Amino acid sequence: MFILGLxxxxxxxxSTTAKFFAxxxxxxxxxxxxxxxxxxxxxxxLIEAAFPGTTAGGKVDRDRLxxxxxxxxxxxxxxxxxxxxxxxxxxxxxxxxxVRSGAAVAVLDIPLLYETGGDKICDAVVVVTAxxxxxxxxxxxRPGMSESKFAAILAKQMPDAEKRRRAxxxxxxxxxxxxxxxxxxxxxxxxATMPARRR
Numbered sequence: 612m613f614i615l616g617l618x619x620x621x622x623x624x625x626s627t628t629a630k631f632f633a634x635x636x637x638x639x640x641x642x643x644x645x646x647x648x649x650x651x652x653x654x655x656x657l658i659e660a661a662f663p664g665t666t667a668g669g670k671v672d673r674d675r676l677x678x679x680x681x682x683x684x685x686x687x688x689x690x691x692x693x694x695x696x697x698x699x700x701x702x703x704x705x706x707x708x709x710v711r712s713g714a715a716v717a718v719l720d721i722p723l724l725y726e727t728g729g730d731k732i733c734d735a736v737v738v739v740t741a742x743x744x745x746x747x748x749x750x751x752x753r754p755g756m757s758e759s760k761f762a763a764i765l766a767k768q769m770p771d772a773e774k775r776r777r778a779x780x781x782x783x784x785x786x787x788x789x790x791x792x793x794x795x796x797x798x799x800x801x802x803a804t805m806p807a808r809r810r
Contacts, residue, residue: 621746782795
């Protein structure tokens with residue numbers, strides 16, 4: 612099975628691109644959704660123990676947690692040591708299921724793919740991109756977005772130019788849905804002829 616990593620900075624259109632892969636019948640693992648599930652389940656007591664007052668009603672309160680960790684590198688690292696192994700376990704279960712189901716290609720949709728070294732388990736990487744002004748406008752459509760929050764998120768993410776330099780494929784979402792869909796189909800056509808390169 613060919614493992615395709617999908618990544619892109621905030622506001623680039625990665626979630627929409629992931630949907631286009633799913634529409635083509637490709638199983639997609641959404642790392643953010645996995646984190647949401649963990650924040651409502653097995654990660655909750657671990658996060659409460661590490662960051663008291665960040666959970667309520669058996670779930671992690673993401674706003675409270677953000678207030679404690681954003682801009683604090685040591686706190687972010689502590690949170691990552693809790694969450695990353697659980698996310699990896701969910702990812703591995705997804706891949707095993709995709710293999711069992713006979714999928715030729717599976718997509719790992721991971722916002723911090725390069726930053727966390729996730730690209731090492733992928734056969735190729737797709738970077739979703741858009742011009743900076745488009746990215747900014749989309750990001751500020753999100754509820755609760757502020758200049759400081761946007762800056763903190765960007766600071767955590769590898770610059771778009773560096774992601775594009777490393778990518779095997781790119782999808783520019785500023786050209787509209789039809790162009791992005793066509794790009795996804797073209798990537799899948801190319802991937803079908805490529806060997807899996809993981810050892």
